[in-house]
Amino acid sequence: MTPTQNGPPRIADHGLIGDLRTAALVALDGSVDWFCAPRFDSPSLFGALLDPDRGGRCRIRPAGFRGPARQMYFPDTAVLVTRFMTDEGTGEVVDFMPPGSEEDGVRRLIRMVRCVRGTLDFEVEVAPRFDYGRQDHSVHVVENGVVFDGGDTRLVLHVVREPGETPTSDVRADGRDVHAHVTLHAGQVRGIVLETGGSDRPRRVRVAEVEQAFHDTVRFWHGWLGHSTYRGRWREAVDRSAITLKLLTYAPTGAMVAAPTAGLPEQLGGERNWDYRYTWIRDASFGVSALLRLGFVEEAAAFTNWLGERYQQADGDDGPLRIMYRVDGSPDLPEEVLDHWAGYRGSRPVRIGNDAGGQLQLDIYGELLDGLHHAHRNGLRIGRRGWQALTSVVDWLSDNWDRPDEGIWETRDGRADFTYGRAMSWVAFDRALRLAQEQSLPAPVARWRAERDRVHQQVWSRGWDPRRRALVQRYGSDVLDSSLLRLAQVGFVAPRDPMWLDTLAAVERDLVVDSLVLRYDPSASPDGLRGDEGTFSLCTFNYVDALARAGRTGQARLVFEKMLTYANHVGLFAEEIGPTGGQLGNFPQAFTHLGLIDAAVTLDDALDRTGS
Structure with a gap:
């Protein structure tokens, strides 16, 4: 099915990730368009799928990119890879939610950003809307990330960076939203971790930590699917x-x-x-x-x-x-x-x-x-x-x-x-x-x-x-x-x-x-x-x-x-x-x-x- 290039993403333009307690939909344009936490039936934090203007989203993509992108699952897993091919280079956003290890109330959505070839300037937009957009919130940019405070619910953004890098100088608040840019060269990895139900204080997240979480999540899905007895034609x-x-x-x-x-x-x-x-x-x-x-x-x-x-x-x-x-x-x-x-x-x-x-x-x-x-x-x-x-x-x-x-x-x-x-x-x-x-x-x-x-x-x-x-x-x-x-x-x-x-x-x-x-x-x-x-x-x-x-x-x-x-x-x-x-x-x-x-x-x- 060919992805749409103009207008809001279609229903089919999404992949699914989750942690066995809730799930998120990630569009071909790099946007998390649907995410409820801490459970499937909890109020939404991102709901752009149902209202692009008032629903809220988290989008990461190369600056100026208008598509189409490509999407795939890391083989035999629920780890979703969205790939962007541009004149300046090739990049990807790897989205996953580590299952099984967190406390019941803690949900963690990891967005790992990688430059594969060339040099890419990624733009990051984080615009949550609490309780289906009915609850207003405040934004606090601090040393290692951002706290979106919606009263009963908080969304904490942890910035993924290497030791010695400036913590959040490239992150700016814009009303209820946050925007950032990160320039990556071939082989470099950065990203963000979105968390609910955990600590209200953003912490430094190293690249090695999210890479280990990626490998652990892949291992989980490979181990689980390995129990399947199906060996048929499809x-x-x-x-x-x-x-x-x-x-x-x-x-x-x-x-x-x-x-x-x-x-x-x-x-x-x-x-x-x-x-x-x-x-x-x-x-x-x-x-x-x-x-x-x-x-x-x-x-x-x-x-x-x-x-x-x-x-x-x-x-x-x-x-x-x-x-x-x-x-x-x-x-x-x-x-x-x-x-x-x-x-x-x-x-x-x-x-x-x-x-x-x-x-x-x-x-x-x-x-x-x-x-x-x-x-x-x-x-x-x-x-x-x-x-x-x-x-x-x-x-x-x-x-x-x-x-x-x-x-x-x-x-x-x-x-x-x-x-x-x-x-x-x-x-x-x-x-x-x-x-x-x-x-x-x-x-x-x-x-x-x-x-x-x-x-x-x-x-x-x-x-x-x-x-x-x-x-x-x-x-x-x-x-x-x-x-x-x-x-x-x-x-x-x-x-x-x-x-x-x-x-x-x-x-x-x-x-x-x-x-x-x-x-x-x-x-x-x-x-x-x-x-x-x-x-x-x-x-x-x-x-x-x-x-x-x-x-x-x-x-x-x-x-x-x-x-x-x-x-x-x-x-x-x-x-x-x-x-x-x-x-x-x-x-x-x-x-x-x-x-x-x-x-x-x-x-x-x-x-x-x-x-x-």
Whole structure:
């Protein structure tokens, strides 16, 4: 994907770095355009991605440089390298966040600046905006750096320099911002360290210290990725997806956020702009399964523990589980609008928080039980208390699976009888029965089996449209929905059953556009929101999975390979693909990278069986 040269960076013009507690997006122009601290769901310090004028940024680039630059990851790591080629020389900014060694409250973003050839004059701009730009701050330039004081939060800038150099004579305050220039010759390294939650006094940081932090961070990622068991045809894409999922994981609890961003639009100029910096039960359950397929048992165990805490603490008037939580397990996600922000390329409103957290989505119980069953089959067994709590959850579902809900796509036009939610209720009962049998655990087996069979009969009697010859989105409707592409993967249908193949063909006619897949057609199935959206990347990867299971391996491979061309320049995917091929929605999205992993492994297995 070619980087933009004029105007603000596009969504796809960014790479992701992080320290397993929060993350930052770094644009091709050398700007950190999004950074929240100390956690993913904390208020932003840099938010230029959503408002270039009022959001705040930290930019480092050669003076006068207007691009395009180049970006790459240091191989098999989350260390991002932005390279600048100019007439005066070649330089690079190496961005990373050392994981695992800091205290929980300390976040450290290191920007190491290097001149590779010639002589370059780098310009540095640091312009934080605290609390999404709502909190003013003061600036204090001191001997070894700068303190940006936002009251409750401080951002400390440590200058990287060699012993004997003048501390901060080249740093000047300009209102609420700081600017600096540094001239480097070939082989020289300098930079800055941005820190929150640590000391309020800038200190001298030597070049050797940041170089050691770089090597330690590279070693961490190489060691982590070395546990992957994937050796298939798409190793580069799968490895990048695995690293991205790890970056979206909050290490203290094991929870994975859906994306590190908020407010990025599903349609330019539209209102479908949501906050994804939280952990969905659905995503966490998929994460268990996908990471186990790659051999990451430790991460899957952490997710399983996080899920266990949620259902063991289950309460609520509308079901024992909420659909999403903060990374610490809190269900408090009040939604508000940042009226003072312009939004990404004018896409408003900019929302933080997420009112969908209070919705009823019955499919999450199927995904929860499916993830726990995958964990059990890989040696992560459920303890006595966990099973007792899970039994209560399944008992609740026995009484409530036949209720209208808001569905997997979190529609805001009221509840309906969604076919996918009912089918996933079948999955919940099926996996609960398997867990009880395989672990010889006490359970009301006869009741669960009866409810499982009732769900199955209802889906086929009410969810099947004989005129469309397909399973439809909701009972009484003839609208299709690509969430149903997962039904063969979870075992609700046989992957080559004629009725399932008819459903697959109907989805292809209505929702597939040159291999890309729409979630559903909002004009045919109103969802309570204005506007339209792009094709949904998770659904495209689910389409690959369904094709491979149906024996159409050649077509599955073509769709998969075409989908990979929509990744950005460093292999990352947002939630959706727009009509011109650009990325839309929050970025990068865990769901999409989970789908990529599942599709790659399923397709590899299918191709191996056919000798392709």
